[in-house]
Amino acid sequence: MVDIGRLTPADRADWQVLFEGYNTFYERTLAPELFDRAWTAFQADTRMHALGAKVDGKLVGITHFLVHASTTAPDVCYLQDLFTAPEARGRGVARALIAAVTEWARDHECSRVYWSTHQDNTTARRLYDKVALNRGFILYQISL
Template structure:
């Protein structure tokens, strides 16, 4: 059985394994203090938020998200990180996490939920093309 809900204090180790897997997928390694900082923020649930997907009680997926003001619409919800354990893929966890974030954002009056992914992430894009609209924007960034 698949369930979606807030991360609990006992989820810390499982969450960190999943978040490390997410970062490894994108070729990043994070120092331990980044994990500590993110976990502390999620526990406060003020600036950034997190949900977990559990399959038969086991944490198999995570979603990290935040809201921000918009100049052209109601506030927006940015789905910053989404990751499902390899052994749980294809079982609906990512789809359910996206739906839960969308419900969360609707309850708070947000006008949209959006996210980005690498163009080469074909597996995720197959799902994303089913649940959202690709509006064709290209992401630019300036590392500081």
């Protein structure tokens, strides 16, 4: 059974391990102050939000998301990060986290939830193709 809920101060160390795993997957290294900044924002739960997935009381998955305005619809929810511990994959953790963010967004009157992933992330894309519609957009970025 997967239990989804807000992250609590007791989850801080396990959250950071998972978030480090997420960033390693995308070949990024974050400065310690960015972990602290994100954690503080998640605890405030105003601008940025986070949920955790626990199996047998152990944090095994995380998701981070935020709401922003849209020019063509009511506010939208961007699911920015999603990561499941390797030992918990294939057990419905990511699906449960996506469902929880979707429910949260519906409760907050968002018009949609969306996210992006790398084109080579075939494992995650198998799930994403089952729970959401790939509208074919390509993401461009300018780093500052």
